[in-house]
Each structure stands twice: as structure tokens, then as C-alpha cells.
Amino acid sequence: MVTTTPAARVRRRAPAPPSGTERRRRLVALAMLAPVLAGLAVFFVYPLLASVVYSFTRYNQLQSPEFVGLLNYRFLFTKDPQIGVAALNTLWFVVILVPVRIVTAVAVAGLLSRARSAAGFWRTLFYLPSLVPSVASVVAFVFLFNPGTGPVNQLLRLIGIEGPLWFNDPSWSKISLVVLGVWVMGDLMIIFLAALLDVPKELYEAASLDGAGGPRQFRHITLPTISPVLGFAAVTGVIAALQYFTEAAVASAVASGKATVGGGTAASLGYPGTSLLTYTEVLYVRGFASFQFGYASAMAVVLFVITAVLLVLTIRRVSVFRAKGISS
Amino acid sequence: MAHRTTPRWLAAAVAATVIISGCADKTSAGPAGKAPDHLAGTVSLWHFFNGKNAGVIKAAVAGFEQKYPDATVEIHDGQDDEKLQKAISAGQPIDVGISYSTAIVGSFCSSGAFQDLASYIKRDNVSLDDIPAAVRDYTQYDGKRCTLPVLADTTALLYNKAALAAAGITTPPKTLDELETVGLKLTSYNPDGSIKQLGFNPLVDFYENAPGHWAPMIDGPWLSEDGTTSRIGTSPAWKALIQWQKAYVDKIGYAKLKTFTSGLGQEFSADNAFQKGKVLMEIDGEWRAGYARDQAPTLKYGVAPSPVLPAFGKYGASSITGNVAGIGKGAKNPELAWALLKYLSTDTDVQVLMGNGLKNIPTLQSALASPKLEASPEYKVFIDSAKDPNTKTTPATKDGASYLTTFLTFWSRYQQNGGDLDQQLKKLDEDIDNAIALAGP
Numbered sequence: 001m002v003t004t005t006p007a008a009r010v011r012r013r014a015p016a017p018p019s020g021t022e023r024r025r026r027l028v029a030l031a032m033l034a035p036v037l038a039g040l041a042v043f044f045v046y047p048l049l050a051s052v053v054y055s056f057t058r059y060n061q062l063q064s065p066e067f068v069g070l071l072n073y074r075f076l077f078t079k080d081p082q083i084g085v086a087a088l089n090t091l092w093f094v095v096i097l098v099p100v101r102i103v104t105a106v107a108v109a110g111l112l113s114r115a116r117s118a119a120g121f122w123r124t125l126f127y128l129p130s131l132v133p134s135v136a137s138v139v140a141f142v143f144l145f146n147p148g149t150g151p152v153n154q155l156l157r158l159i160g161i162e163g164p165l166w167f168n169d170p171s172w173s174k175i176s177l178v179v180l181g182v183w184v185m186g187d188l189m190i191i192f193l194a195a196l197l198d199v200p201k202e203l204y205e206a207a208s209l210d211g212a213g214g215p216r217q218f219r220h221i222t223l224p225t226i227s228p229v230l231g232f233a234a235v236t237g238v239i240a241a242l243q244y245f246t247e248a249a250v251a252s253a254v255a256s257g258k259a260t261v262g263g264g265t266a267a268s269l270g271y272p273g274t275s276l277l278t279y280t281e282v283l284y285v286r287g288f289a290s291f292q293f294g295y296a297s298a299m300a301v302v303l304f305v306i307t308a309v310l311l312v313l314t315i316r317r318v319s320v321f322r323a324k325g326i327s328s
Numbered sequence: 329m330a331h332r333t334t335p336r337w338l339a340a341a342v343a344a345t346v347i348i349s350g351c352a353d354k355t356s357a358g359p360a361g362k363a364p365d366h367l368a369g370t371v372s373l374w375h376f377f378n379g380k381n382a383g384v385i386k387a388a389v390a391g392f393e394q395k396y397p398d399a400t401v402e403i404h405d406g407q408d409d410e411k412l413q414k415a416i417s418a419g420q421p422i423d424v425g426i427s428y429s430t431a432i433v434g435s436f437c438s439s440g441a442f443q444d445l446a447s448y449i450k451r452d453n454v455s456l457d458d459i460p461a462a463v464r465d466y467t468q469y470d471g472k473r474c475t476l477p478v479l480a481d482t483t484a485l486l487y488n489k490a491a492l493a494a495a496g497i498t499t500p501p502k503t504l505d506e507l508e509t510v511g512l513k514l515t516s517y518n519p520d521g522s523i524k525q526l527g528f529n530p531l532v533d534f535y536e537n538a539p540g541h542w543a544p545m546i547d548g549p550w551l552s553e554d555g556t557t558s559r560i561g562t563s564p565a566w567k568a569l570i571q572w573q574k575a576y577v578d579k580i581g582y583a584k585l586k587t588f589t590s591g592l593g594q595e596f597s598a599d600n601a602f603q604k605g606k607v608l609m610e611i612d613g614e615w616r617a618g619y620a621r622d623q624a625p626t627l628k629y630g631v632a633p634s635p636v637l638p639a640f641g642k643y644g645a646s647s648i649t650g651n652v653a654g655i656g657k658g659a660k661n662p663e664l665a666w667a668l669l670k671y672l673s674t675d676t677d678v679q680v681l682m683g684n685g686l687k688n689i690p691t692l693q694s695a696l697a698s699p700k701l702e703a704s705p706e707y708k709v710f711i712d713s714a715k716d717p718n719t720k721t722t723p724a725t726k727d728g729a730s731y732l733t734t735f736l737t738f739w740s741r742y743q744q745n746g747g748d749l750d751q752q753l754k755k756l757d758e759d760i761d762n763a764i765a766l767a768g769p
Contacts, residue, residue: 058768061417062439062657066768075766081734081759148522148591165583168590170744257535257595271533272586273740288410290727291435295766 048304055298060291072298082274082282083299090279092174093244094310097181098237102230105185109192110222123193130186138250141180142167167255170275177247177276188233195226234314242307245284248276279303359448364663368398371664374407374415374656375426377686380622382406384685385426388678392671399664409728415656416441422656423665424672426478430466430649431732434724437469442654445473448666454674458692460714462648466721470555476673477691479682480650481613482713483541485635486706488608489628491525500609500632502643504545504569507609507635508576514608515580523580523588526601528609530576531585532739535595536612539735540722543647544633545569546640551723551731556764560735561757565640570739570749572637577743598623614710618687631706633713646713648721650691689714727767731760 018026055072057065076083108126115122129137145152145166153163164172203221212220223230252271269285270277279299287296377385382405389401407415409432412425425442436442449456456464459477467475485507487500491514501507507528514527531537539548546565551558560566577585592606593599596619601607603624611634620627633644653672655665671678679695682688684702689710695701696711703711713719722729738756742749 058766060435060439061413062441068768071766075762079759079762079766081755081762082737146591147587165586165590168586254594255590256533257589257592270737273744274737285730285733288413290730290763290767291413291439292727292767 051297051300051304053297054294055301057294057297058292059294059297061293065294068294072295073302075295076298076302080282082277083279085274086277086279086282089174089275089277090242090244093177093278094238094241096174097178097244098234098241100178101181101185101188101237102233104182105188105233106192106226106230108185109189109196112189112193113196123190127186127190130184132184134184134246135250137180137184138247139254141176141183142251142254145176145179165272167251168272170273173251173255173272173275177251180247188237191229191233192226195229196222199225231315234317235311238310238314239307242303242310243280244278245280248278249281252276359451359663359666361451363452366398367396367664367667369661369664370400370402371423371661371668372402372404372421373424373426373668374404374412374422376406376408376428378406381618381686384682387685388672388682389668391678391681392668395671396664396667399667401668412656413441416658419658420656421658421660423659423661424653424668425656426651426653426672427475428651429728430652430721430724431729432724433466433475433652434469434726435728436654437472437474437724438726440657442474443657443659443662445476445655445666445669448670449473452666452670454670458674458676458694460648460691460693462719462721463650463691466649466724467652469724475652475654476669478651478653478672479679479686479688480648480691480714481615482646482648482689482710482719483536483544483611483613483634484646484709484713485632486602486610486612486616487630487632488602488605489630491605491608492630500630501635502632504572504635504637508572508579511576511609512579521584523584525605526585526588526607529585529589529601529607530573530580531589532573532743533736534589535601535610537610538732539739540649540732541611541613541647542569542634543720543722544641544645544718545635546637547642547645547718547720548640551725551764555723555725556761558731558757558760558764560731560760561753565637567749567753568637568640570742570753573739574743574746582744600624602629603627614689614707615687617704617707617710621687629706631709633709642716642718644713645716645718645720646710648689648714648719650689725764725767727763730763734759734763 054065056067056069058068058071059065112119112123112126144150147153147163147165147168152166156163166172166176199222204217207217207221249269253268256268256271258268269281280303283296283299283303286292286299373389375382375385385405386403389403393399393401407425409427409429412422412427413432416422416425427436448454463477463480467473467477485500492500492510495510495513497510497513501510511528511530514525516524518524529535529537532539532542542548543550546569548566548569549559549563592601593604600619600623602610602612602616603620605627620629634641634646636643653669655662655669659665674692676692676694676698677700679690679692680698680700683690683695687707690696690701696715722732725731735756738752742752
């Protein structure tokens with residue numbers, strides 16, 4: 001990074017007005033950026049501002065919003081019986097699912113980067129599950145882990161283990177979704193693999209000559225080198241976990257035995273019990289089943305703030321792995 | 329309580345947002361003073377039915393198009409309530425929408441998602457006396473009639489005739505004690521102790537087991553007269569039913585029941601546990617007759633009214649809810665929409681046609697009494713329960729009757745974990761009251 005001393009800043013002259021050519025260049029740049037800026041304004045800035053405004057109203061999308069002050073926020077923080085459970089469930093996915101997926105993806109990528117034969121086959125094999133649509137993979141998993149008829153528990157019974165209820169037990173339902181999350185970690189694995197293959201071999205050779213073993217090489221060479229990718233995986237993983245919806249909703253519908261078309265999606269959310277009820281599911285139910293868009297907006301604003309805070313913390317935490325002296 | 333002044337910046341922001349989003353409240357102009365002599369044009373019909381059932385609606389609509397040759401009905405099937413609400417609020421010109429849930433009546437009537445039908449009904453002198461009282465009740469909210477019924481659902485006890493006969497049981501249970509005795513007698517186990525066949529599944533979140541469908545067992549109250557306060561937690565009837573259910577679950581074992589239940593087929597599939605003979609008695613709706621006819625034609629089953637707790641319940645009564653239909657806000661062709669709605673809701677033959685096809689309960693007394701209605705002895709039990717004077721519905725609220733979900737969530741947790749029931753019922757009431765307050769007056 002280039003820095004300037006105060007003296008240098010004092011000596012710097014006020015910028016000259018742009019010449020005609022410069023102005024044209026800026027206009028062209030602005031014109032080329034315009035579609036993106038318009039998209040950001042319409043699809044991000046306006047909805048964000050509208051959500052903030054609606055969060056102070058009672059609003060059902062059909063009548064004019066009615067200003068209710070902080071009522072929605074008071075209800076959210078003090079009276080909503082679902083929020084505490086949903087927030088904890090969501091936090092569970094952030095704290096458990098995201099790291100487990102990252103660690104597994106790094107481990108698998110590490111093994112694949114050393115594969116000497118049939119590397120393409122193994123890479124394809126581990127990547128393939130991530131191509132399965134999430135609804136299909138959840139349905140398949142609920143079938144596989146069906147405690148009564150699924151092959152997983154039948155295999156466990158063969159070796160004398162009575163398997164858990166998996167997606168039908170509040171204590172195991174989230175773990176079952178983590179198992180699913182690990183199975184579909186191919187999307188992460190492939191970028192970690194690319195990052196690992198990019199680590200200069202000479203660094204490992206030099207470290208070996210200096211007597212560094214595998215763990216120290218991983219700590220001091222591999223981790224700092226792949227830290228930008230780790231940061232990317234952590235940031236996108238945390239965002240996805242905070243918005244965790246599809247997998248939990250489909251698992252609840254299928255495991256409850258009430259999956260139906262035309263019956264609405266809100267009925268079975270959270271099953272078993274409230275163990276799979278996530279923050280975004282409550283938001284969805286409030287908005288589209290209870291028609292309380294004002295309250296749903298308040299929930300969205302709170303989620304936005306929490307996401308922003310968690311992202312800052314995540315980015316700072318991941319930067320710890322970066323090698324000292326390297327700046328970006 | 330003194331009202332605080334709205335901050336200017338916020339009021340301006342609300343106004344600006346409303347203007348930009350174009351969601352300001354629009355009121356319908358209402359019908360013309362006289363019904364048009366000639367109806368023509370296209371009218372859209374949104375409904376939630378799929379597959380074969382959608383074909384029944386199509387057949388009913390064909391009659392409308394024959395009656396009005398210059399009218400065309402554009403059918404959108406597979407559209408549930410959530411899609412309906414989204415479409416209406418997004419300005420989609422839905423002329424007639426059919427919802428599967430009476431829970432939406434409160435929100436759709438109060439928000440204007442469905443138009444007030446009072447002026448159409450008055451202008452055309454449509455008598456609603458042919459509609460049973462409980463059905464008239466659940467199709468309006470707070471004195472505003474924004475929907476008309478298009479068939480109803482009632483619930484009853486379905487039992488496997490062969491299994492009961494093999495166990496020497498000649499009459500289906502009429503009380504909850506009898507239900508438990510018969511249910512436990514019919515339950516058989518595998519050598520490893522797991523359930524092989526279940527007499528009756530007491531888990532409250534199994535298939536159609538739900539507070540709304542179990543309410544007739546104890547004639548359970550729901551909300552206060554003004555709809556703002558829960559009456560569930562303070563009701564000795566509900567407490568007695570919950571205690572009976574929990575004791576039944578504990579006799580078999582929650583984990584054992586859950587393992588068995590999770591291995592059963594989906595409710596609305598050919599693998600349905602009752603149709604497959606894995607569960608021998610269940611509380612279900614009249615629609616099961618249609619599914620059983622198509623998916624398990626060899627199944628011999630009987631139907632009886634829901635068993636009751638004699639101290640509270642009234643044997644023969646049922647819970648009744650059903651499909652409701654209304655004219656969407658912003659309907660492009662409201663006169664044609666009203667004609668279609670009137671045709672589907674108040675024409676006896678059309679109700680019979682749909683009742684026979686869908687195996688739902690017609691919502692006209694004349695259709696219920698019609699000789700054209702194909703009423704098997706099993707289906708007749710549902711019809712009789714629909715006519716029962718003690719049959720009740722679940723009250724509508726502005727937030728889509730979310731109290732039913734709150735109640736089910738509480739009960740599901742209690743059946744697994746138990747605990748202090750009185751304290752949990754008190755908390756349940758508080759939660760329901762708070763949610764109703766949030767939705768506003």
C-alpha cells in the first residue's frame with residue numbers, strides 16, 4: 001500500500017478540473033456501469049430501504065402500511081415464542097455446519113491433491129453430489145436415513161447398533177442435515193483443490209530441508225497460502241447458513257409424512273418439533289402464511305445487521321491465518 | 329394510552345415507499361346496479377387442485393362455459409394460498425381464487441385480498457340459507473362476507489373392518505377410552521419389540537391428527553367471542569384431551585411410535601399407512617374415500633364419528649372447514665367472476681358433480697340431500713356429521729389462524745417431553761394472545 005506523509009499531502013496541489021477527454025472517459029465508464037448500478041439500486045438498495053421502512057409498520061401488502069413504531073421489534077425481541085428457537089437453530093448451523101463442511105472439503109481436497117492415479121475419477125466422484133439439486137438430495141437422504149425402512153439403520157442393525165431416528169428426532173435432525181451438507185461439499189472441495197495445487201512446491205521442499213513436518217508445513221505454508229479461499233468459503237458459508245431454508249424445509253415436509261403439492265409449505269416447517277425451524281423459515285411463515293409483512297421486514301432488518309456483524313468477525317478471524325508481511 | 333407522534337422522516341418514508349411500490353389501498357368500485365344481461369369474456373380461476381382432482385374442477389367449469397357460451401374460463405391449477413396471496417398483492421388480475429383453507433378468510437377479508445360480496449349477493453337476491461350455518465360462519469370474517477364455500481371437509485374415525493372383526497370387535501369405539509382399549513388390542517409387535525402394526529396412532533402430528541381435527545372429541549373452545557384471546561389454556565376439556573393423549577403415547581413409548589411412524593408412507597400417496605393396513609384406525613377426512621377408491625380398491629373400511637370424551641364431546645359432531653372462493657382484488661372481469669363464483673357455490677348440480685368427483689362434502693343442504701349424490705355408507709357418515717348441529721369450525725384470525733400452528737407446536741413438544749402442563753398451557757395462551765395482538769385490531 002502506498003502511504004503519504006503529512007508534508008507530502010500539504011504539498012499536493014488541488015486536482016485540476018478534468019479535461020474534455022477525461023470527462024468523456026468518465027461518462028463512458030459511468031454509462032457502462034449504469035446497468036449494474038441500476039440493478040443495485042432497484043434490487044438491493046430499494047428493497048433494503050423499503051424493508052427498513054416497512055419494519056416500523058403493520059403491513060399485509062394489500063392495505064396501506066400502518067405505522068406502529070417499534071411494535072414489531074418489541075415483539076421480535078420479547079414476545080415471539082419462535083424466534084429464540086429459530087435463532088438458536090440457525091446459529092447451530094452457522095457454528096457447526098459451516099466449519100464441518102470447510103474442514104471436510106479441505107481434507108478431501110488435500111487427499112485428492114496427492115492422488116497419483118485416477119485423480120480425475122476421484123475428483124469427479126467427490127464433486128458429483130454437489131450437482132444434485134438440493135431438494136432431490138434431501139429427499140434421497142430422508143429415504144436413506146428412514147429409521148424404519150432406510151438402508152442406513154438396516155445396516156447398523158446388522159452390526160448390532162440400533163440407529164437413531166435421524167430426521168424424525170429433534171436431537172438428530174440437525175446432525176442429519178450436517179451429514180447431507182458434508183456429502184454435497186464438492187463445490188467447496190473443488191476450489192480448495194485448485195488453491196492447494198497452486199501452493200508452490202518449493203516452499204514445501206524448503207520447509208522439509210529445514211526439518212518441518214507435515215503439521216507445521218500445513219500451519220505455516222498451506223494455511224497462509226489458501227487463506228483467501230478459506231475466507232471466501234467462510235464468508236459465503238456463513239451467509240448461506242444464516243439463510244438456511246430449502247434443505248430444512250424439504251426435510252421437515254418429507255420426514256413428517258405430509259409432503260404434498262398445493263398444501264402450502266408453511267404447515268410442516270420445523271418438524272420434528274421445532275428442531276429444524278430456522279430464522280428464515282419463521283420470516284417466510286410470518287410474511288406469506290400469516291401475512292405480516294411489517295413484522296417479516298423487521299426480521300429481515302435484524303438478519304441483515306446480524307449478517308453484517310458476523311461477516312466482519314469472520315473476515316477478521318480468517319485473516320489470522322494470513323502470513324505476516326503479506327498485504328492485500 | 330397516549331399515542332406517540334409519528335416521526336416526520338418515517339412518515340415521509342412510509343408514504344414514499346407506498347407510492348413507489350404502488351401498494352396503496354385500492355377500493356373496488358363494486359357491481360353495477362343491475363346484473364348484466366349478457367356475459368362474455370375471459371375469467372381466470374386459480375385453484376390448488378392437481379391431477380385427477382383438477383380434472384373434476386375442469387369438468388364443473390365446462391358446464392359454466394356451456395351456460396355462458398361467450399365466456400371462457402382460464403384455469404390455473406396447483407396454486408396454493410401462499411401463491412394466491414403473492415399473486416393478488418403483486419397486482420395479478422385473479423378473477424376467482426379457491427383456497428383450501430378457511431384459515432385465510434380472516435386475512436383475505438380484512439385485507440381486501442378478496443372483495444366484499446355483500447353488494448353482489450344483495451343485488452342478485454342470492455339466498456345463503458341453503459348453506460349450513462357452520463359453513464356460512466367460516467366463510468365470513470367480522471361481518472364481512474368475502475368468500476363463498478366450494479365444498480367442505482369433515483373428519484371422522486376410519487377403521488379397518490377386517491382387523492376389527494379378527495379381534496372380535498363388532499362396533500367401532502365411541503369414547504376415547506374405548507379407542508385406546510381397541511387401539512392397544514390391535515397393536516402388534518415384532519420379535520425385537522418394534523411395532524409391527526398399530527391400532528391407532530396417538531401422535532398429535534401424525535397425518536390428520538391435529539388440534540383442529542381432534543376438537544370434536546371434547547367440543548374444544550378456541551378463542552374469546554371477539555377473537556382476541558385464547559380459550560385453549562384455561563379449558564378443562566383441552567387439558568383432559570391432552571392428558572389422555574400423552575398417557576396413550578407413554579403406554580406404547582414415544583420413541584417406538586416415532587420409529588414406526590417415520591417408516592410409514594406419505595399421507596397423500598398410495599403408501600398411506602391406513603390404506604396399506606399398517607395403521608388400523610385413524611382420524612381422517614372424507615377425501616380418504618376418493619384416495620382409497622383409486623389407490624386401495626380392495627381395502628374394506630368403515631367410518632364412524634370421532635370418539636369423544638363423554639364429559640365434554642358430543643358424539644356425531646365433527647370439525648368442519650373447507651374450500652373457500654372469492655373474487656380477487658383487481659379482478660379484470662368482476663361480473664363474470666361473480667357469475668362463476670355463484671355457479672360453483674350455489675348451483676346444486678355443480679356441487680353434486682364436484683362432491684362425487686372429489687369426494688368432499690357439498691356445501692349446500694340441497695346437494696347433501698340430492699339423490700344424485702353418490703353417498704356410500706362410509707361417505708354418508710361424513711355427510712351426517714356435516715349436518716350435525718354441534719359441528720363447529722376453527723375461527724378465523726387476521727394472521728391466518730396461526731394459533732393452530734402454535735397449538736400444534738406446543739402439543740408436539742409436550743407429547744415428547746411432558747412437564748408441567750398447567751404452566752405450558754398458560755404460556756400457550758400468552759403466545760397466542762401476543763400473536764393476535766401483533767396482527768392488530
